[in-house]
Amino acid sequence: MTAAETPLTPETEAKVQEIGETDVLVGIPSYNNTDTIGHVVRAVSAGLAKYFARSRVVLVNSDGGSSDGTPEAVSRAVVDLGTLLISEQQSPLHKIITPYHGIPGKGSAFRTIFEIARRLKAKACAVVDSDLRSITPEWIELLARPVLEEGYDYVAPYYLRHKYDGTITNSIVYPLTRALYGQRIRQPIGGDFGFSGRLAEHYLEKHVWESDVARFGIDIWMTTEAIANGARVCQSFLGAKIHNPKDPTADLSAMLVQVMGAVFALMEEHQPVWGGVKGSNPVKLFGFQYDVGVEPVNVNVDRMISSFRQGLADLEPIWREMLAPGTVEGLLPLKDCPLQAFRIPDGLWARLVYDVAVSYHHRVMPREHLLKAFTPLYLGRTATFVLETQGLTSSEAEGRIESLCQAFEDRKPYLVERWGAGRE
Amino acid sequence: MKEFWEKALLGPLETLSRSVLSVLPNVLAMSIILLVGLAAAWSIGLVVERLLRVIGLDHLTNRLGVNAALTRGGVKADPSHLLGRTVYWLVVAFAVLAGLGALNLQPLNQFAQSFLAYLPRLFTATLILVAGYLLSNFVSQAVLIAAVNAGIPPARLVAACSRWGVQLVAVAMALEQLSIAQNIVVVGFGIMFGGIVMAAAIAFGLGAKDLAKEFLEQRLSNKSRDRAPDDLRHL
Numbered sequence: 283m284t285a286a287e288t289p290l291t292p293e294t295e296a297k298v299q300e301i302g303e304t305d306v307l308v309g310i311p312s313y314n315n316t317d318t319i320g321h322v323v324r325a326v327s328a329g330l331a332k333y334f335a336r337s338r339v340v341l342v343n344s345d346g347g348s349s350d351g352t353p354e355a356v357s358r359a360v361v362d363l364g365t366l367l368i369s370e371q372q373s374p375l376h377k378i379i380t381p382y383h384g385i386p387g388k389g390s391a392f393r394t395i396f397e398i399a400r401r402l403k404a405k406a407c408a409v410v411d412s413d414l415r416s417i418t419p420e421w422i423e424l425l426a427r428p429v430l431e432e433g434y435d436y437v438a439p440y441y442l443r444h445k446y447d448g449t450i451t452n453s454i455v456y457p458l459t460r461a462l463y464g465q466r467i468r469q470p471i472g473g474d475f476g477f478s479g480r481l482a483e484h485y486l487e488k489h490v491w492e493s494d495v496a497r498f499g500i501d502i503w504m505t506t507e508a509i510a511n512g513a514r515v516c517q518s519f520l521g522a523k524i525h526n527p528k529d530p531t532a533d534l535s536a537m538l539v540q541v542m543g544a545v546f547a548l549m550e551e552h553q554p555v556w557g558g559v560k561g562s563n564p565v566k567l568f569g570f571q572y573d574v575g576v577e578p579v580n581v582n583v584d585r586m587i588s589s590f591r592q593g594l595a596d597l598e599p600i601w602r603e604m605l606a607p608g609t610v611e612g613l614l615p616l617k618d619c620p621l622q623a624f625r626i627p628d629g630l631w632a633r634l635v636y637d638v639a640v641s642y643h644h645r646v647m648p649r650e651h652l653l654k655a656f657t658p659l660y661l662g663r664t665a666t667f668v669l670e671t672q673g674l675t676s677s678e679a680e681g682r683i684e685s686l687c688q689a690f691e692d693r694k695p696y697l698v699e700r701w702g703a704g705r706e
Numbered sequence: 707m708k709e710f711w712e713k714a715l716l717g718p719l720e721t722l723s724r725s726v727l728s729v730l731p732n733v734l735a736m737s738i739i740l741l742v743g744l745a746a747a748w749s750i751g752l753v754v755e756r757l758l759r760v761i762g763l764d765h766l767t768n769r770l771g772v773n774a775a776l777t778r779g780g781v782k783a784d785p786s787h788l789l790g791r792t793v794y795w796l797v798v799a800f801a802v803l804a805g806l807g808a809l810n811l812q813p814l815n816q817f818a819q820s821f822l823a824y825l826p827r828l829f830t831a832t833l834i835l836v837a838g839y840l841l842s843n844f845v846s847q848a849v850l851i852a853a854v855n856a857g858i859p860p861a862r863l864v865a866a867c868s869r870w871g872v873q874l875v876a877v878a879m880a881l882e883q884l885s886i887a888q889n890i891v892v893v894g895f896g897i898m899f900g901g902i903v904m905a906a907a908i909a910f911g912l913g914a915k916d917l918a919k920e921f922l923e924q925r926l927s928n929k930s931r932d933r934a935p936d937d938l939r940h941l
Contacts, residue, residue, distance in 0.1 A: 450940040471941060535855045537940055581938060589857060596854045596861045600847065645769055648844065654851045664938070 288397040288486060294380040298401050301376050305337035306330065306426050307404040311382075311391030312412035313346035316355045318526060319412045323359035326410065327375055329422025331361070332368045337430075342398050343379045343412075344391040352412075353379045366419075387497035389490075392504075396482040404479040406430040408437075411473045416524035424518035424569050425476030435513035437476030438467045438505060440567055441523040445671055445679035446579040449664045450541055452683050454635055455502065458545060461632075461690035462556040463509045466565050467517060471501040471541065474520065481513055499544030506545075510552040519569030535657040542653050546642040557698055561691055573677060586665035587624055591617060593658025600655045604641040606700070609634050616662065626659075626666045628689035634659060635690075636697040643701060729809075736805040743801020747794045755790025763789070770840055831880040838876020842869045867902075874898070 290298070308326045312319055323341065330339040343356040356379050363369075378398060384390040392409060399407045406429035410417060428434040451471060459470045477485075485507065490496070495503045508515055549556065593601070594617055602610050612630045626634075638656055642649055671679040758764075767773055767785045776785070783791075803818040846869035853861035878895040882888055910918060 447939050448941060449938055533855070534940060535851075541941065579938060589855075592857065592859075592861070593854055596850060600851070647769065647847070651847055651851055654855060657855045 304340045304402040309395030309409040315412040316350040320359040324361040325417045329419035333423035344394040385496040389496035389500035399482040408476045413526040436508035439472035440517040445676040457687045457690040464559040470505040506548045516566040535654040539653040586661040590662030605637040632689040632693045640700045735808040739805040747797035751794030754793045758786035831883040842872035
C-alpha cells in the first residue's frame with residue numbers, strides 16, 4: 283500500500299481539508315487512556331500556545347477504538363492559558379480526533395498521524411504517549427523546536443531515569459544500536475519523539491504497516507530508520523518520565539521477544555549501513571539537564587541469579603545451539619560461584635548478544651524460542667549490573683553503561699565476521 | 707511305434723514347448739520392466755537427492771532438529787540422501803510389482819493389488835509419524851523454555867512429558883491408519899491418555915494446591931503475572 287492509499291475517515295478528511303496546512307503537529311496515540319489523556323492534551327495545548335504562539339498548530343488523537351470515552355476526554359480537555367501566564371494564542375489550536383485503521387497497535391496509530399501530517403504539510407511533528415503523568419508544556423518545545431528551527435529531522439527523548447529503570451534499554455538496545463549505527467542515542471525506544479514532515483513522509487512510504495511494526499516495535503523502528511537513512515538526529519532532555527505501567531499481563535520473555543525481535547529484524551534490513559560503521563559519535567542534546575532523586579526501585583538479585591542458574595541447568599543444550607562455544611564456556615563458572623562474585627563481564631555479554639543476533643539471522647531455531655530462551659541470560663546480566671552498581675549514584679552507574687557500550691563497539695568485528703559467515 | 711513316439715514322447719514335449727513359448731514373452735517383458743525400473747529408480751533417486759540438496763532441505767531439517775535426531779538414532783546419512791534412497795526403493799518396488807504383473811500369475815496379481823491398495827495408508831502413516839516427531843520436538847522445546855522462564859523446577863520433566871505425549875498421539879494415529887489392532891490402539895490410547903490427565907490433575911490438586919490457588923487468584927483479580935523478580939521496569 284502506498285502513502286496515498288493510507289485510509290482516513292470521511293470526517294477526518296473533511297477536517298484536514300478545512301485546516302489546509304500546519305506548521306507544528308502533535309500526535310497522541312491512545313487506547314483506553316481516559317485517566318491520563320486529559321493531562322497530556324492540556325500539556326500539549328499549553329506547550330503549543332506558549333512556544334508556538336505564532337505558528338499554525340494541530341493536535342491529532344489517533345485512537346484504537348477505546349471503550350472508556352478516551353476521544354471524549356480529548357475533546358473535553360481544555361487549558362486555562364491565563365493561569366499559566368500565557369498570552370492568548372494568535373492562531374487557534376485545531377484538534378483532530380480520529381480512529382485509526384489497520385492492525386491494532388501503536389504503529390497503526392502513528393501511521394494515521396503521519397498521514398495527517400503529510401496532508402497538512404506539517405513542518406515539525408511530535409508524538410507523545412497518552413499515559414504520561416510527567417509531561418509538561420516544555421516537552422513540546424523540546425521535541426518540535428530542534429526540527430522547526432535547527433534543521434534536525436529526528437529528536438529522540440532523553441529521560442532522567444533511575445539506574446535500574448529501563449534495563450533492557452541499558453544492557454541491550456542502547457549499546458547495540460550505538461555500536462551498530464555509530465550514534466549515541468541514549469533512549470532509542472523512548473516513546474516520545476519529534477520529527478520533520480519530510481521524515482513522516484519517508485516513514486509512510488515504507489512497507490511495514492502490515493508487519494509487527496504496526497503492532498509494536500514502532501519506537502525502535504522510527505529511530506533506526508532515521509539513523510540508517512542519514513537523517514539529522516538530536517536528543518532533548520525531558521526530565522523524568524512517569525507513566526502508567528504497561529500491559530500488566532505481558533511477561534518479561536514476551537517483552538524481550540518484541541524488543542529484540544524488532545532490533546534484530548532491523549539489523550537484517552540495514553546490514554549494508556551498519557556493516558561498515560566503526561566507533562560512535564555523540565548526538566547533540568538539547569534542554570536544561572538536572573539530576574534529582576527518582577523513585578527507588580526494589581530489586582531481588584537472588585531471584586534473578588536463580589533464574590539464570592535454572593536456565594544454565596535446563597537450557598544449556600539450547601544455549602549451545604544459539605551461542606558460540608566460547609560464550610557458553612564463559613557462562614559455565616557462574617553455575618556455582620558465590621552470589622557476590624556473580625558477574626557476566628561486559629565483553630562476554632557483548633559477545634553473547636552478538637551471538638543471539640547472528641543465530642536470529644541464521645535461523646538456527648524458531649525465532650520465538652531463541653528470543654525466549656534469552657530471558658535467563660538477560661536476568662543474569664541484570665543481576666550483574668545491580669551487583670556492580672549497588673553503591674553508585676545513577677550518574678555513576680551511567681559510567682558502567684558507557685563501559686558496556688565500549689565493549690560492544692570493540693567487539694563489533696566479531697559480529698560482522700559471524701554475520702557474514704554461513705551457519706556453523 | 708511311430709504313433710507311440712508322437713503321443714508318448716513328442717506330445718508332452720510339444721505341450722511343454724508351447725507352454726514355455728507362451729510364458730517366454732511374459733518373462734522377457736518382466737525382465738525388461740525390471741531392468742528399466744532399476745535404471746529409472748537409480749536416476750530418479752539421484753535427481754530427487756540432488757534437487758533436495760539444491761533447495762536446501764538439509765539446512766531446513768537441521769534447523770528443525772531432524773538431523774540431530776537422526777544422528778542420535780545412529781543414522782549418519784543426511785535427509786536428502788535418505789529421501790533419495792526412499793524414492794529409489796519405492797520405484798524399485800513398483801518395478802518389481804509391475805514385472806510380476808507381467809507374468810500374469812493370479813496369486814502374484816492379487817498380492818500386487820493388495821500391496822498397491824495398502825500403499826496410501828503406509829504413506830499416510832509415515833507422514834503422521836514424521837510430522838508427529840517434528841511437532842514433538844517443537845512443542846517440547848517451547849514447553850521447556852516456558853517452564854524455565856516461569857521458574858518451574860522440573861522443567862525438563864514437563865518438556866519430556868509433552869514430547870512423549872505428542873509422539874504417543876502420533877504413533878496411535880499411525881497404527882490406526884495402518885489398521886493394526888485398531889480397537890486395541892484406540893482403547894489403549896484412551897485409557898493411557900485419560901490416566902495421564904487424571905494423574906496430572908490429582909498431582910496438581912494435591913501437590914500444588916497453593917500454586918493453583920495463587921494462579922487463580924492472579925487470574926481472577928487480574929494481578930500482574932509478570933515474572934520479573936521485582937519492580938524493575940525493563941523498558
